[in-house]
Amino acid sequence: RKEVEQDPGPFNVPEGATVAFNCTYSNSASQSFFWYRQDCRKEPKLLMSVYSSGNEDGRFTAQLNRASQYISLLIRDSKLSDSATYLCVVNKGGPGGFKTIFGAGTRLFVKA
Amino acid sequence: SQTIHQWPATLVQPVGSPLSLECTVEGTSNPNLYWYRQAAGRGLQLLFYSVGIGQISSEVPQNLSASRPQDRQFILSSKKLLLSDSGFYLCAWTRRDYTNTEAFFGQGTRLTVV
Numbered sequence: 180r181k182e183v184e185q186d187p188g189p190f191n192v193p194e195g196a197t198v199a200f201n202c203t204y205s206n207s208a209s210q211s212f213f214w215y216r217q218d219c220r221k222e223p224k225l226l227m228s229v230y231s232s233g234n235e236d237g238r239f240t241a242q243l244n245r246a247s248q249y250i251s252l253l254i255r256d257s258k259l260s261d262s263a264t265y266l267c268v269v270n271k272g273g274p275g276g277f278k279t280i281f282g283a284g285t286r287l288f289v290k291a
Numbered sequence: 292s293q294t295i296h297q298w299p300a301t302l303v304q305p306v307g308s309p310l311s312l313e314c315t316v317e318g319t320s321n322p323n324l325y326w327y328r329q330a331a332g333r334g335l336q337l338l339f340y341s342v343g344i345g346q347i348s349s350e351v352p353q354n355l356s357a358s359r360p361q362d363r364q365f366i367l368s369s370k371k372l373l374l375s376d377s378g379f380y381l382c383a384w385t386r387r388d389y390t391n392t393e394a395f396f397g398q399g400t401r402l403t404v405v
Contacts, residue, residue, distance in 0.1 A: 187334075211391040222381055222396035223335070266335065270390050278348070279325060279385055279394045283334025 183282035191288045200285045202250040202267030211270035216263045257289045293318035297382045297397025310369040314382030322384040324365040329379040377404045
């Protein structure tokens with residue numbers, strides 16, 4: 180089983196739609212959680228951290244359920260510019276420190 | 292401010308040739324360093340990570356090796372490239388002392404083995 184699993188999609192949605200991405204992680208020792216965005220042929224960049232209490236940044240809402248080992252990202256009022264791959268990321272502790280593990284990503288296409 | 296440099300940006304190599312990709316970080320010390328690979332249309336696969344000089348953890352068996360000769364230098368190598376080594380290689384760093392740290396990426400190397 181992969182340490183971080185995501186639905187690969189693609190999700191095809193019209194502008195203005197609300198879309199939700201889900202992610203599960205396998206290791207309960209995971210300590211920090213993030214969503215990254217990757218545009219085609221570019222490096223990933225941080226979209227937002229995910230906190231246990233849930234957090235919002237404009238049209239984006241992230242939620243974490245530690246008991247279920249589940250992370251979500253909700254995008255409201257989708258824009259054409261939201262088209263990208265969204266990566267779920269977990270920092271997991273281990274010998275010598277911790278490591279950063281990426282999910283395979285979920286592709287989103289927003290259409291006019 | 293911290294920066295991460297990765298080069299070259301694009302590389303075309305014949306099967307059986309050696310490989311050396313270099314990554315350096317500036318503006319921070321004692322970073323965790325990572326090499327990821329992304330095959331076309333696929334997600335990021337963690338290849339190696341390092342928590343210090345000479346300390347390398349390999350995540351998957353493969354044709355590649357990594358070295359960290361200096362605190363802020365991370366090198367990805369191969370003695371003989373395979374066709375399956377083609378992909379987008381990304382170097383990244385995170386803080387070591389703080390788990391709620393984001394990963395900062397280099398701009399990546401697009402490797403095509405022919």
